Amino acid sequence: MGYHVHTPVFDGPFDLLLHLILREQVDLYEVSLAEIVDAYLSEIERLEQMNLEFSTEFLLIAATLVELKTRRLLPDDGTVDLDDELALWEERDLLLSRLVECKTFKDAARVLGGLSANAGLSYPRHGGLEERYLGLVPDLLEGVDASELRTAFLRATAPKPVPTVDLSHLHAVRITVADAVAELADELPRAGRLSFRELTSSLVERLEVVVRFLAVLELFKQGLVDIEQAQAFGDIHISWIGSTQFDGDLELVDAYDG
Amino acid sequence: MEDEAKRAIEAILMVTEHPADPALLAQLTEVSIDEVARLVGELRAEYEADNRGFVIVEVAGGYRFQSHPDLAPYLERYVLEGQTARLSSAGLETLAIVAYKQPISRAQVAAIRGVNVDGVMRTLEQRGYIAQVGREPGPGNPILFGTTPRFLEALGLSSVDDLPPLASFVPGADVVEQLEAGLRADAAVEPEPEPEPEPEPEPDPDAHQARTDPPDEPGDQ
């Protein structure tokens, strides 16, 4: 399935998803994240400067896609817990309703923009009293003295409360990939060979599993572990092939927890 | 005397700084509010028949004079100062959410947009399009925002009730189905039971009429 990212359309947190699903009609799970990232980077280069909002929204989209894709990549032998399955559909429904809501407001915004453009063609009269009536106007400063003016000035110039960034809508990241790499680097040399299932058996949160999976990939990238999977959907086995002492560079671990 | 009231309305609209409340015009000219509306209607018709360079419009709940839209090119050259920069699409989307969901907190807007909206909200507040209208009773007492008369003026609307109904923008069943199909794509690969499809939202026949035709609308193919 042909897939092209026309990056100037990254215009909202769900735009990419909307495009993927509506225009390109691709299977979300066949989307190559690498291609998206490449297109994104070349767009950044073209813009020659970082646009924070653009980047933030991109990262959010990418994170959403990673989360969805990871679910597919997680070990699955067909005996999925019914509760998990329901939770997955619930999440998907939630995502769907957000996509619909997002699209609704996008279209509404477009119409409001049109209204505003039309209204902008006319310029309002603000009039104001003619001099001959000014004498009739009650003095607005009646009863105001100079000290009140001073108070008003101090009130107006008082430092405003610093706006805080609201992160409540983001996932709370409990563990970083770097932490997980360090944990695995401690555990694997002692255990020798473990299945991913065993590695993650103690974990409760899906996000923690995802983080640990990324950590395994990171160790693989650094040539410290070997990964084998005997059959599709079968267990993934991880073997430590590095020296007994972890000599990988934690500094090289990308910060996924942005 | 009808003619006198009509002329008085013209005269008062000449000096008002903000859109003039019909009730005030009625009080000053000693006719009913309905009569004010009728007289303004007559004035509008006369200006149009005479091909005048100005019009009377009803915005933000009042009447005001403004230049005829087709003379915008002359006014653009004249009114250099105080022109408002156009809103970004992020700004417009945020404004649309506040307009339709007001009163609404920053966190609620962020939840819909899926990103932090602090900067955009601050810009909209500085431009005077939205304002703090109260506080939510819940924990933390978040500030609630709503649109301002200035927003109505900017869009040429008399009240928020004149906004096109939000229901007309809800994507049609076809679009929702496509969205869902995209999310469900893995179901085809995995040996999972096909779940019953989402009930589609009411297919609104007006939905497509109401929507302006954007250059790259992803929804319609």
Next chain:
Amino acid sequence: MEDEAKRAIEAILMVTEHPADPALLAQLTEVSIDEVARLVGELRAEYEADNRGFVIVEVAGGYRFQSHPDLAPYLERYVLEGQTARLSSAGLETLAIVAYKQPISRAQVAAIRGVNVDGVMRTLEQRGYIAQVGREPGPGNPILFGTTPRFLEALGLSSVDDLPPLASFVPGADVVEQLEAGLRADAAVEPEPEPEPEPEPEPDPDAHQARTDPPDEPGDQ
């Protein structure tokens, strides 16, 4: 095209806040100054024939719309019944900023207040408390505002220097330095200093020039 120029003149006069210079009207509508005068004459005759409630007058070397003199009773009622008789707190704050920071542009006032101030500034100007006092040399040459004799009169002050000093609350860096130096000097001589230099008021004519305008100048459309 004659009709177009005439309509454009009507539109510009409808929007202008100050009497419009015939030369500027001529330039904008691309006709001669004589032609502008002739067209304005036609408009006046039409308004009179139609018994409109407004007229075009020539004041201060320019044209503007105003209410028809024979409707004065309605305008007087409007002034007495339809106007707010007290300055809002937003109005007072804006006036205070202009008073202490003059000369200052609209954008600079808006930057301090954090919201659009066009409407408030217009009211203050029309009520004769502030006036245009010049133009900033920078890009766009924004208009600079200052307070008027009427303002001083209303507050019972003989000059802006009589405004209560702000500095006891916000000493400038130079004042603090002086104070410190004084303390140190005194400490060297005797251990009980009593430095109470009256800090000078903050308004500093250079401060305004130095400040840059906010990135997007809020304003009317």
